[in-house]
Amino acid sequence: MSALNLSTLMKKEVNILVLMLLTVPLAGELSFYPLNETFRISFGAPAFFFFLLLLQKTPATFSGFLTGTMVVVFRILIDFFMKDNFSWTSAFQTHYPSFFFYFTYSFLFHLVKINRFQNRSLIIGLIGLIIEIVSDFIELLFQYFVLETTITLDSINEMIVIAFGHSFIVLSFFNMMKLYEAQSREKQIRKQNEHMLMLISNLYEETIHLKKTLKNAEDITKKSYDLYRDLKALEKPEKQLHALTEPYSQKALRIAGEMHEVKKDNQRIFAGLSKLISNESFKDYMDAAELFHLIIRINEKYALSLGKDVQFEYTLDENNDSHYHVYTVLSLFNNLVANAVEAIKKKGIVRLSLCEICDNVEFKVADNGPGISQKYQTVIFQPGFTSKYDQFGTPSTGIGLSYVKEVVKELGGEILFENKDNGAVFSIKLPIHKLIQKG
Numbered sequence: 001m002s003a004l005n006l007s008t009l010m011k012k013e014v015n016i017l018v019l020m021l022l023t024v025p026l027a028g029e030l031s032f033y034p035l036n037e038t039f040r041i042s043f044g045a046p047a048f049f050f051f052l053l054l055l056q057k058t059p060a061t062f063s064g065f066l067t068g069t070m071v072v073v074f075r076i077l078i079d080f081f082m083k084d085n086f087s088w089t090s091a092f093q094t095h096y097p098s099f100f101f102y103f104t105y106s107f108l109f110h111l112v113k114i115n116r117f118q119n120r121s122l123i124i125g126l127i128g129l130i131i132e133i134v135s136d137f138i139e140l141l142f143q144y145f146v147l148e149t150t151i152t153l154d155s156i157n158e159m160i161v162i163a164f165g166h167s168f169i170v171l172s173f174f175n176m177m178k179l180y181e182a183q184s185r186e187k188q189i190r191k192q193n194e195h196m197l198m199l200i201s202n203l204y205e206e207t208i209h210l211k212k213t214l215k216n217a218e219d220i221t222k223k224s225y226d227l228y229r230d231l232k233a234l235e236k237p238e239k240q241l242h243a244l245t246e247p248y249s250q251k252a253l254r255i256a257g258e259m260h261e262v263k264k265d266n267q268r269i270f271a272g273l274s275k276l277i278s279n280e281s282f283k284d285y286m287d288a289a290e291l292f293h294l295i296i297r298i299n300e301k302y303a304l305s306l307g308k309d310v311q312f313e314y315t316l317d318e319n320n321d322s323h324y325h326v327y328t329v330l331s332l333f334n335n336l337v338a339n340a341v342e343a344i345k346k347k348g349i350v351r352l353s354l355c356e357i358c359d360n361v362e363f364k365v366a367d368n369g370p371g372i373s374q375k376y377q378t379v380i381f382q383p384g385f386t387s388k389y390d391q392f393g394t395p396s397t398g399i400g401l402s403y404v405k406e407v408v409k410e411l412g413g414e415i416l417f418e419n420k421d422n423g424a425v426f427s428i429k430l431p432i433h434k435l436i437q438k439g
Helices: 003-028 044-054 058-080 088-095 097-112 120-146 151-234 239-279 288-305 325-345 400-410
Strands: 285-287 309-316 323-327 347-357 360-367 416-419 421-432
Touching: 003 044, 003 058, 044 058, 044 097, 044 120, 044 151, 058 088, 058 097, 097 120, 120 309, 151 239, 239 421, 285 288, 288 309, 288 325, 288 347, 325 347, 325 360, 325 400, 325 421, 400 416, 400 421
Parallel strands: 309 347
Antiparallel strands: 285 323, 347 360, 360 421, 416 421
16 A cells, blocks of 8 residues: 555544544433433444444554543533532542443454454444443443442343444444445546546547558558669669669668668557557447447536536437447547537537438537638648647647548548538448447
C-alpha cells in the first residue's frame, strides 16, 4: 500500500474514532430503564456496534476502553450539572459499571474477529446479539455486586429482546452503508471504464492513422528504390554519366533504406498498439443504447468545459438488438459529436440517431448551430482544413473529419453532409457486417 493511501486510511480511522467518542455517549442518553432504576437500555449499544464495524485498523479493545471511559465521564458530568445534591463518589458508583459493558463488548468483538464476516450480514447480526447479551450480563453483575440491584427472569428476557432489536437496527444501517459503498464503487468503476474506453478509442484512432502512414512509408520506400535502380541502369550504357549520377543513385538508396527503417519502427509501434487494444479486458462490442449513453456522458462534460449548455437527444430503432464494435463507433461518432458541440454558440441541442436499413447501418449527428458556410463545404473533409481557433488564435489540427472520412472509406461506406434550416447534419452509412458482433 502506498504512503498516500496509508495516510488517507489512517485519517479516516481517526475521524471514525473521534465521531464514535462523541456519538456513542450522546446516543446512550436516548435511553429507558426497563429492568431497574440503574440498568439502562439505550441507543449507545447499536451505535457502538456500528462504529466497531466501520473501524478496520484500530484495535477494538482500544476503542472500547476509550468509549467506555467517555460514556462514564459524560454521564457523571450530566449529573454534576443536573443534580442539586451531587456527589462524585455516588455518581461514579452509579455509572462506572457501564464502562465494563463497552469494554466487554469490544473485547468479545475483537475475540471473534467479527470483521471477517463483512459480507455475511446474518452472521454479524447473530454474533452482535450474543456479544450484547454477554456484555449486558457483565454490566448487570457489576451492578448486582456494587449497587445490590435485583435481577429477575423477566428482566433477562426483556434484555434479550432489546438486544435482538439493537442487532436489527445495526444490520439495517450497516446494509444501507454497504449498499451505498457498492453504488459509489460501481459509479467509480464505470467512470474509470469510460475513461479507459475513450483512451483505447483514441489509440484505435491513432492505429488507423499509423496504418495509413505504414502504407505511405512502404510506397515511398518502393519509389526510392525504383529511382535508385533507374539511376543505376543509366550508368551502365552511358559510362560518362556514372560520375554524374552515382551520388544521386546512392542518395536514393539511402532514402529507401531510411524509409525502410521508419516503416519497421512504425510496424513495431502498430503491433504494440494493436496488441494493447486487443488485450484490454473491456468488451469490444456494446449495444447502441450503451454506446449512446457513453458518448453523451463524455460530451456533456466536454460541453460544460467549454461553458456551453448543450442538451443531447438520441433515437434508436425499437427492435435494434445488435452489438457494435465499440472503438470504431466511438472514434467515428465522438469526432462528429464533439464538432457539433463546438459548433453551438452558447446553448443548443445535439441529436443522435442510428438505424439499420437492409445491410447497412446509418448514423446521424445533427445540431442546431449556425451550420457550415457555403465556401467551406467542398473542403471540410480535406486533411488540415479547419475553421476552429483557440483563444490564442491557434488553429486546430484539422484532421478530425478527414480521419472520419478515411475510416468510413476503408470500411466501404460513405459520409454525407448537409446544411438544414436549424443547423448541420452529418450522416455515415456503413456495411453492417463491418460493425456488428459476429455470430
